Amino acid sequence: MKIRLISLLLIGVFLSCEKDDYSLAIKACFDYQFSSTNDGEVQFTNCSENATSFLWLFGDGTTSTEKDPLHVYEIAPPYLVALIATNRNRKDTLVQRLPSDIMVLKPNIYVYPTRKIDLCLKINFPLGGNIIESIPQYNQGWCVHVDTTGKIDNQYSYLFYESKQPDVFQYKKGWCITRANLKSFFEENMSMYNFSQQEIKDFTDYWISLLIEDNYYNIYPQTNAIIDTAIQLDFSVQPDNVGRLFYGIVGVNKYQQIDQPMVVPFLRNDFYIMEWGVIRK
Secondary structure, three states, X not given: OHHHHHHHHHHHHHHHHHXXXXXXXXXXXXXXXXXXXXXXXXXXXXXXXXXXXXXXXXXXXXXXXXXXXXXXXXXXXXXXXXXXXXXXXXXXXXXXXXXXXXXEEEEEEEEEOOOOEEEEEEXXXXXXXXXXXXXXXXXXXXXXXXXOOOOEOOOEOOEEEXXXXXXXXXXXXXXXXXXXXXXXXXXXHHXXXXXXXXXXXXXXXHHHHHOOOOOEEEEEEEOHHHHXXXXXXXXXXXXXXXXXXXXXXXXXXXXXXXXXXXXXXXXXOOOXXXXXXXXXX
16 A cells, blocks of 8 residues: 555656646757867857757758757858757747857057058958948048057057957857956956057056946957957058957856966067957857
8 A cells, every 4th residue: 555655656746747847948049159270160059948859950951969069061151050949849949140240349459560651451351240430430441650659640549440240259268257356357467468558558448447237257368360250450561460359258147167268478579460359248
């Protein structure tokens, strides 16, 4: 009698759990990261809820049933990717265009020639994109006079622009910084990348007052190799060295452990360019 009662209780618990699991809503969700070293390689990360099986359609005629597939494309972007998340006879589908578009905010381009020069600079978007704002006016490109102090047309300290382009940036390696420590972090970190005190001050004067909404911020650095995949600088006089640093900034409520990248300082030798900017994710 006791065995039968226990069996009935166990069956009831099993059916109850099964019913609860079945009543949960399915939500398809995924993120992705383009490789900065291997062309066409994309790592997909599955964040779906209450699903037990998955079908990926990568937009190039291939599919996968892995949870977190690594896929290599042999065609150029963009890609229309679909994820079908399933639990028994219920399913949810998410379709995303890869890469999606994102704004790069307030990049400043500092120009340091060894002699006075007339310089033209065009910004190219190999994956598509466009300039939204610029100072001085960009039009079809900048053509400016620059002296050896970096002064542009006798009035500007840098070339400013904001642009919209595909989001090929990395959000895996970086630092999680409390809001109270942001200023000191950027001062130290940008110094490690070999930015000047004035360039760092330009950054912190503008951005620190805007980063006030969250308790912590994940800071993901993007340097030349990644930036150049989406935004390319075309100079009429080629610099000897170019240092480009965009910070991908994501606000979070709690501290998160992130793998930290290696910082390689930029060279400030001969005719060189320095650029910083921000991506708010």
